[in-house]
Amino acid sequence: MLVPSSQDHLSLLGGLYKDHHLWLFRWLCKKLNCREDAADTAHETFFRLFSFTDLSSVQQPRALLVTTASRLMIDDARRKAVEKRYLEAFLESGAEDAVAPSPEKLAMITDTLFMVAQVLDGLPEKPRTAFLMSRLEGLRYAEIAERLDVSTASVKKYVATAMVHCCRVLGHTDDVFA
Template sequence: MSTAATCRAAIGSLYREHHGWLHGWLRRRLNCNQQAADLAQDTFLRLLAKDEMVDLREPRAYLTTIAHGLVVNHWRRKALEQAYLEELASRPEAFAPSPEERALAIEALVEIARVLDGLPPRVRDIFLLSQIEGLTYSAIGSELGVSINVVQKAMIRAMAHCYKALYPA
């Protein structure tokens, strides 16, 4: 049997043995049966997308780790979507985007949040102060109590991180 077939068989066995448990674990955290079912499926899809199957001594701990990341992403997306919808509600109806434009904007916000989550907190804060708030490096340094050199290095790091996220090798 090939490595890929062996991997699929192992994931199939893992699915049969632990899917019900994982679905229940997710349902208790999300209070939504359908969302729990979706995230349980997504957890196993993540396993299928891996090139190799890892040796699982504690399969439930491994599945929990993957599922927890998916739950965090779910709540992050919900928070971004809620903030976006609240902002839209404060605007006159004539300026409201179409449902398609809303969906595209929410997807873009989720992707931006994902990319920025990979940055250390101070680097992310410096990047956001520069790019969103429009502050100069000097003003950022004054606000955060760091030198302009620290701000410059953080911006280089943030830009390099964003570039790698957008254009992976």
């Protein structure tokens, strides 16, 4: 299979945009009930197609656009949920003198937490929970073992499993297996 040249790829993408942007925008307006969010998501959808290697093989462009846009909406919903949980935790922390993070800082924190959530998403519950208790709450393995009602050796195994998983997902396998 030949990968189209950059000019061919841009031409195909431009054709997709011309032929389907308005349709996608209207579809997103119905889904999101907000013209601005629909416009942003439509443009982000086409932007994502820049990395699609062979647009000439696309037989159902609207299906590709809907799938891509749907994934963007899911990611956005997850990101908003992470942001909401962070802000709730911030408010519950009781730090009355603390200043709420700026929008830029909040976006950076949300992006980081979202990335961590995505990395940990593929882990079974106990390794994920043990890892978070260890890294975020700073608990000792004995405390984690007590809370999870398992042995300290199991906690060590869970945390090691989580660390190896994170390194694999992030592409740092050399660091783990050196």
